[in-house]
Amino acid sequence: MTSPLPTSIKVREVGPRDGFQNEPEVIPTGVKIDLINQLARTGLKRIEVTSFVRADVIPQLSDADAVLDGMSIPDGVSVSVLVPNLKGLERALERRDRFDEVNVFLSASEQHNRRNVNRSVEESIVGAASTLARAGDEGLRCEAVISTSFGCPYEGRVPVDRVVEIASRLAEAGAVEIGFGDTTGMANPKQVKDFFSVARQALPGIELTAHFHNTRGQGLANVLAALEVGVDSFESSFGELGGCPVPAGATGNIATEDLVSMVEEMGISTGVDLNLLLSAVETVAAQLGRPLGSHTLSAGPIDWQ
Numbered sequence: 001m002t003s004p005l006p007t008s009i010k011v012r013e014v015g016p017r018d019g020f021q022n023e024p025e026v027i028p029t030g031v032k033i034d035l036i037n038q039l040a041r042t043g044l045k046r047i048e049v050t051s052f053v054r055a056d057v058i059p060q061l062s063d064a065d066a067v068l069d070g071m072s073i074p075d076g077v078s079v080s081v082l083v084p085n086l087k088g089l090e091r092a093l094e095r096r097d098r099f100d101e102v103n104v105f106l107s108a109s110e111q112h113n114r115r116n117v118n119r120s121v122e123e124s125i126v127g128a129a130s131t132l133a134r135a136g137d138e139g140l141r142c143e144a145v146i147s148t149s150f151g152c153p154y155e156g157r158v159p160v161d162r163v164v165e166i167a168s169r170l171a172e173a174g175a176v177e178i179g180f181g182d183t184t185g186m187a188n189p190k191q192v193k194d195f196f197s198v199a200r201q202a203l204p205g206i207e208l209t210a211h212f213h214n215t216r217g218q219g220l221a222n223v224l225a226a227l228e229v230g231v232d233s234f235e236s237s238f239g240e241l242g243g244c245p246v247p248a249g250a251t252g253n254i255a256t257e258d259l260v261s262m263v264e265e266m267g268i269s270t271g272v273d274l275n276l277l278l279s280a281v282e283t284v285a286a287q288l289g290r291p292l293g294s295h296t297l298s299a300g301p302i303d304w305q
């Protein structure tokens with residue numbers, strides 16, 4: 001059933017993690033810090049800044065400590081880090097005063113999870129539960145992101161009931177927010193509506209976050225579908241950066257600036273200053289030296305005169 005559109009949404013900027021980890025080149029730490037500092041001054045209230053994965057797995061994020069140490073974040077902006085397991089969390093905790101939230105992740109489908117982290121889904125759930133427990137002891141807010149929630153490139157459709165079952169176990173383990181990732185851009189708007197209608201019923205009191213990729217150009221259509229069933233929390237990346245280590249070629253998250261432009265035009269508040277955000281996107285475009293997927297960067301903000 002369609003519900004009234006929310007009057008405001010929460011946006012978590014994931015570009016510094018989801019985006020930078022998928023760039024072929026390692027971006028210099030100083031550039032990352034400058035970009036994070038810029039993003040934190042656009043009105044964005046949530047930023048995922050890095051990940052404590054092993055440096056040999058994702059060398060692009062091997063400077064997680066230096067990024068946390070070097071960045072300067074205004075009050076009111078919540079900083080999150082992604083941790084793959086308890087070991088990663090322990091490394092992150094050496095910088096406990098530098099971040100507010102922890103994100104754990106796994107895939108809803110066996111094959112994607114195995115190819116991504118070399119574990120069964122069950123093993124990942126058990127591992128995530130111990131990581132969430134430890135993070136909870138430290139007073140950290142926890143989000144769990146479930147990749148391939150809307151489809152798997154290796155297995156095809158993933159039953160909604162299975163995704164919801166995984167989400168319920170992660171919520172029981174201490175996640176107060178569950179992110180549902182359309183990791184390889186397989187979701188369509190009808191599916192998104194059906195999915196969140198079921199998830200909302202099954203997960204009362206849990207913040208449900210939509211994490212769409214624009215792989216097939218359907219990212220913003222999926223956002224609208226999610227808004228129409230009451231979802232008010234989204235993850236996106238400036239410049240439409242991002243992807244997934246597996247399979248190769250999985251492409252970007254929805255662009256934060258396109259998301260902000262669309263919903264603000266609909267009268268839904270994000271708190272983000274689009275011009276300031278576009279300056280950050282210009283900086284990253286210049287740094288990467290390639291055209292980005294962002295539409296709003298090409299066209300500019302709408303000027304109604």
Ligand code: ZN
Binds near residue numbers: 018181212242243253
């Ligand atoms: Zn993503």
